[in-house]
Amino acid sequence: MxxxxxxxxxxxxxxxxxxxxxxxxxxxxxxxxxxxxxxxxxxxxxxxxxxxxxxxxxxxxxxxxxxxxxxxxxxxxxxxxxxxxxxxxxxxxxxxxxxxxxxxxxxxxxxxxxxxxxxxxxxxxxxxxxxxxxxxxxxxxxxxxxxxxxxxxxxxxxxxxxxxxxxxxxxxxxxxxxxxxxxxxxxxxxxxxxxxxxxxxxxxxxxxxxxxxxxxxxxxxxxxxxxxxxxxxxxxxxxxxxxxxxxxxxxxxxxxxxxxxxxxxxxxxxxxxxxxxxxxxxxxxxxxxxxxxxxxxxxxxxxxxxxxxxxxxxxxxxxxxxxxxxxxxxxxxKIMEYSVPVLLAIYPASLVLIMLALLDKWIKGNTIIYKAAVYPTVAVSIISTLDKIGISVPLLTVLAKKLPLHNADLGWISVTVVSFIVSFCIVHFSEENK
Missing domain, CATH: 1.20.1740.10 (Amino acid/polyamine transporter I)
Known part of the structure; x- marks a missing residue:
């Protein structure tokens, strides 16, 4: 070109x-x-x-x-x-x-x-x-x-x-x-x-x-x-x-x-x-x-x-x-009032997907790693977003508030990193032991 x-x-x-x-x-x-x-x-x-x-x-x-x-x-x-x-x-x-x-x-x-x-x-x-x-x-x-x-x-x-x-x-x-x-x-x-x-x-x-x-x-x-x-x-x-x-x-x-x-x-x-x-x-x-x-x-x-x-x-x-x-x-x-919480709930998952795609050379599309990184991210994001609009989820909201960087709307990061590392290690070691 x-x-x-x-x-x-x-x-x-x-x-x-x-x-x-x-x-x-x-x-x-x-x-x-x-x-x-x-x-x-x-x-x-x-x-x-x-x-x-x-x-x-x-x-x-x-x-x-x-x-x-x-x-x-x-x-x-x-x-x-x-x-x-x-x-x-x-x-x-x-x-x-x-x-x-x-x-x-x-x-x-x-x-x-x-x-x-x-x-x-x-x-x-x-x-x-x-x-x-x-x-x-x-x-x-x-x-x-x-x-x-x-x-x-x-x-x-x-x-x-x-x-x-x-x-x-x-x-x-x-x-x-x-x-x-x-x-x-x-x-x-x-x-x-x-x-x-x-x-x-x-x-x-x-x-x-x-x-x-x-x-x-x-x-x-x-x-x-x-x-x-x-x-x-x-x-x-x-x-x-x-x-x-x-x-x-x-x-x-x-x-x-x-x-x-x-x-x-x-x-x-x-x-x-x-x-x-x-x-x-x-x-x-x-x-x-x-x-x-x-x-x-x-x-x-x-x-x-x-x-x-x-x-x-x-x-x-x-x-x-x-x-x-x-x-x-x-x-x-009114549209923005309802749409912004939805965006806050799904945005972190998009960041995680981007990083996983760029690391896919080592992940090799393993669905266990993708699920382990994405679903906890989605869960924490939804719980935090619900809390922002006044809906509390028993026990989970309290736990989400204790996460590092929660006040900055970045509480999902620590959960995602830990889930990714644990799942990656499990998959890696299980493949080595086959």
Whole structure:
């Protein structure tokens, strides 16, 4: 594959990851981390960049999420894969992709007395119409994203970043308490909340599809191409994250009372570019969310087309776009209220699957090891998530709260590591004694 084609695929991967949440997190991290911003963002990159890239590689090597999850067992493969696709797609990310740009960059600029619901309806009609059109032909996905939306998006982000030098806002402030005492771990946890490792399991199939469309069929070459383009995408993500974190860190003295990344970006572009800043911000959010909408529609439709072959790809694309369009106009807050706990329950399992896939050379697809690592992870995650929404499981909730890092929503790690080591040793020694 030519370098130009590799760069195009890398840009596509970058764009598929970069949605509204990815725009909002770095600025507030930069503001709160202050002078500790660079080291915090390095730890942030572990869970926001490295794991997602590894996730795409893991899915590519396994030839699909269903095959990867199938190493646990067939029931888990169906339940986990469907839950993952629906949770990260039409149940949350796709409706949010249509509403967040409107709420952040358009609604504040509507004339006084305008109907917000009518404006949202018009905006989402156009937004999901474009998403549907771009998703109808997956063969053109690479060209449309890599040659059009990705370059435009990067130029707009650079303009946002450049504005902080053209019209400086101030120096970095001292880090807040949580970032001064525990800056490494907090950055790691902030990246965990982007949920991009979960998205990577969805996008792996899309990336492989695009690579195969370039007449690369040999498994080894596909994996090599995914690794090369994934690393390039990861580098682009890190550069953009650092730009956005700088915007947040430099805004602290000028806008000390901003509470989230969206407020920081809105105030910054208004300060740097005046009225044009609103257009700039609306364009950045719309393009980012458009890419996410197209990527999720494509990956969902491809997966369910493989699952139920009698239903054509275009029918599935129509279903997901209409579903997301309706939810986007019905009230996203309620959807997020129920969807986020589901994501917290299944996200740790996705991280474990990614690591197991990368270690499969030594595990050799052994179902005992996969079950021993995955099922305890799922159990602890579900118990902890139920506790967060006020449901206590007798005895198990108490035990889960005693796990290391439980307060950071990482209690599952110790259980997973112990289960993996024990199961690996048992399998290894039993094979030696045969």
């Amino acid at each position: 030519k370098k130009k084609e590799l760069i195009m695929i890398g840009l596509m991967i970058f764009s598929l990851f970069f949605g509204a949440g990815n725009l909002i997190f770095p600025p507030i991290i930069g503001k709160e981390a202050g002078t500790n911003m660079p080291i915090t963002m390095i730890f942030f990159a572990v869970t926001a960049i490295i794991f997602p890239v590894l996730g795409i590689i893991a899915v590519a090597k396994s030839n699909g999420l269903k095959n990867l999850a199938g190493r646990v067992d067939s029931v888990f493969a169906i339940v986990f894969t469907v839950a993952t696709y629906l949770a990260i797609g039409p149940a949350l990310a796709m409706p949010r992709a249509g509403t967040v740009p409107f709420e952040i960059a358009i609604a504040p600029y509507l004339p006084e007395g305008s109907s917000v619901k009518t404006a949202l309806f018009i905006y989402t009609t156009i937004f999901f119409g474009v998403v549907y059109w771009l998703s109808l032909n997956p063969n053109k996905l690479l060209d449309r994203i890599s040659k059009i939306t990705s370059p435009v998006f990067l130029i707009l982000i650079f303009m946002l970043f450049l504005g902080t030098f053209i019209k400086p806002m101030g120096n970095y402030a001292q880090p807040s308490e949580i970032y001064s005492k525990n800056l490494g771990l907090q950055g790691f946890l902030d990246g965990y909340l982007t949920l991009d490792a979960l998205a990577a399991l969805n996008y792996g199939l899309v990336v492989v599809f695009v690579i195969k469309s370039k007449n690369i069929i040999e498994e080894g070459k596909i994996t090599k191409t995914v690794i090369t383009t994934g690393i390039f995408a990861g580098m682009m993500l890190f550069i953009v994250y650092m730009m956005l974190a700088h915007v947040g860190a430099s805004s602290a003295s000028m806008f000390p009372h901003t509470k989230n990344g969206a407020e920081i970006l809105a105030n910054t572009v208004r300060y740097s570019y005046g009225d044009f800043g609103g257009i700039l911000l609306a364009s950045i959010f719309t393009i980012a969310c458009l890419n996410i909408g197209v990527g999720l529609t494509t990956s969902l439709s491809q997966y369910f087309n493989l699952l139920i072959k009698k239903v054509p790809y275009k029918i599935w694309a129509t279903i997901w776009v209409i579903w997301s369009y309706i939810l986007a106009n019905m009230g996203l807050n």
